[in-house]
Amino acid sequence: MIIMSRLPLGLKNPKAFHEGLTSFSVLYSTFEAALDSHIRNPSTPSRTRAILEHVYIPAIHRAATFEADLTKYSPLSEKDELTKGTPARSYVLNHIRRATTETPHVLLAYCHCLYMALFAGGQHIKAAIARSAVRKLDLAQHQAVPEEAKKSAPGVALFSFDGRSTKEEQELRQKLRDGIRQAEELLTPKERAEVLTEACEVFKLTRRLVDELDGLCGTAPSVLVATKQYTESESPTVPPVESQVSGRSWMRGWDKKRVEMAVKGFVCVSLMVGYFVYLNLTSQPVATEGLAEGNGN
Template structure:
């Protein structure tokens, strides 16, 4: 059974983000990290918990399902950000400078996620299809409205979603690629190594040294904040907190979608174990010249089911 954790929003208070700051001066990136630490820890635990279930099930469809919820998130804020950049003359100069300073097309992940999903789905994934899952729909609508109302909060989305990949993304990719037989092998992949590459593009930035992209982004954040007012910085910090709350909503929505898939996968694994066990018992336990009766095999099956689901 998938865990039912307390939501971050239930733990959150109405305290101003400034209350999270230590006395020592912080730049904007540090302030975001400090003010979102409680939410980050909750969401990070939830992700790692689900990842362990994902890997134990050895079912790539669970990963496909999860990433299908997050593709619209990346594609929406990257699309709106690009639109703002193309019409930056309509923005206040300090805002235009801020969203331009952190821009690097190598950061954008929506195309990479779409390529991963296309491979994992056997070509059936449509990156242009509108999302249908209620929480995803609500979130992408929120992203559109939030950025159009306050364009500077693009910094919150870029910082939250790209820095997460530079840090935790390395861990997640390592877990995935080390799981033998997890990804399906089909064209255009010719072997398991190629299947891994076609399935984990999200985590791979197009550079010989991804740290160069990361360092450039961090430097851009420093430049971006120089012209921002305290109110605008607070907007960015508040939006960063909202992002983590939305992430948790998506995770819990995925719980309800993936739970039947996980149970089905577990049942399939139990079924394989039962068949192997039954054949082994049959071959070793003749009864009056006959193989072990079906009734005893059924008891073995029920015992294994109990171990798998009720332990």
């Protein structure tokens, strides 16, 4: 939500879009470099490599696509100088390097959160960028939009996967899902808790970058107010460790409140079923007696 709400600013201002791409390129390129390093380093423990190999899919890596998109965006004038290093970007870089060095299995959190975001909301951003680029062509009303104009719109390389079709992209997405599930089976309960904790941290890193971009690009106050309440109420939290037990993935994320609601619902349904069964049993003898009396008559 915080990214989509700020997208119109980037579509109108090339400098703002360039700043946004630069900030998020740090996020993606840093964790991808760490993943690549652990996979290629001979000293990486075999178990760690086995976990990470399940999510090591070069076709999804985005570092090169960020570079391709950044070359297509430049400020409108020389006075709009681009920002080089920033506190938030440095923080993100250092945090990822430290976390993935100490606990390399947390790279699963980055693969899941950031790649799945591209497969989902990223496609909406890609469509918005393409529409904006086409409008700037100022075509006549009756003139068809060239298909190449949509594909070559500046800024869409990030959301495209080597020219794959929509079906092929879905297959790539499923391959990542399967890889994450397979990697998850190799984690200990402690490692799983660390991955969940880092997944929450990914959202915090993203928010840190966006907050800084708001200052660099002058995000409108109305946009800030619109997203403040949402982000405060939807801050990700890690389930308690005792709930992170082995079993099916869809049960691991259940928190205490959801379990209580499920139990209450089950009790209510059970009482209703029991009540109807009771009515049926108590009314059966009466009906039988009446039938018998009728036959006697």
